[in-house]
Amino acid sequence: MSQGATTDGVRSPAEAAAGSKEQPAGKEQRVTKQRLAVSAALDDLADFVSTQELHRILQERGTSVSLATAYRILQSLADDALVDVLRNADGEAVYRRCAVTGHHHHLLCRSCGKAVEVEAPAVEAWAARIAREHGFTAVEHTVEIYGLCPECTARQGGK
Structure with missing residues (x-):
């Protein structure tokens, strides 16, 4: 699930958003304002959140991230094992940055x-x-x- 953390288990939001040096070769992600905003919002949340809920939170913070971009960023973070993803009772994908690194x-x-x-x-x-x-x-x-x-x-x- 949340793999690739530093040896002390602590990553800055920029490292997590960018994929940092633990990223597999060829999988480097561009660090954008939107990616940093999504990453920071996930860092502030304790429980799993749907893409639509996260999009609403970003909008309330005054951060301009389209819903489609939020979907792409969350999928990218999940693909890179930087967030956990599972299905809620309605079958909707929900995401969370977990404290456990293994x-x-x-x-x-x-x-x-x-x-x-x-x-x-x-x-x-x-x-x-x-x-x-x-x-x-x-x-x-x-x-x-x-x-x-x-x-x-x-x-x-x-x-």
């Missing part, structure tokens, strides 16, 4: 959208074993667990 999974609240990053060594071992048993190589996987966070559970009366 491979990880998420617990996601179906009600408020809260996301918790989790490592799952048992899942990793299971995926590797299943792939090996079936002769698969170069395997990738995602695991997202959906439920209700403690706050939403309490609001709904502990159901």
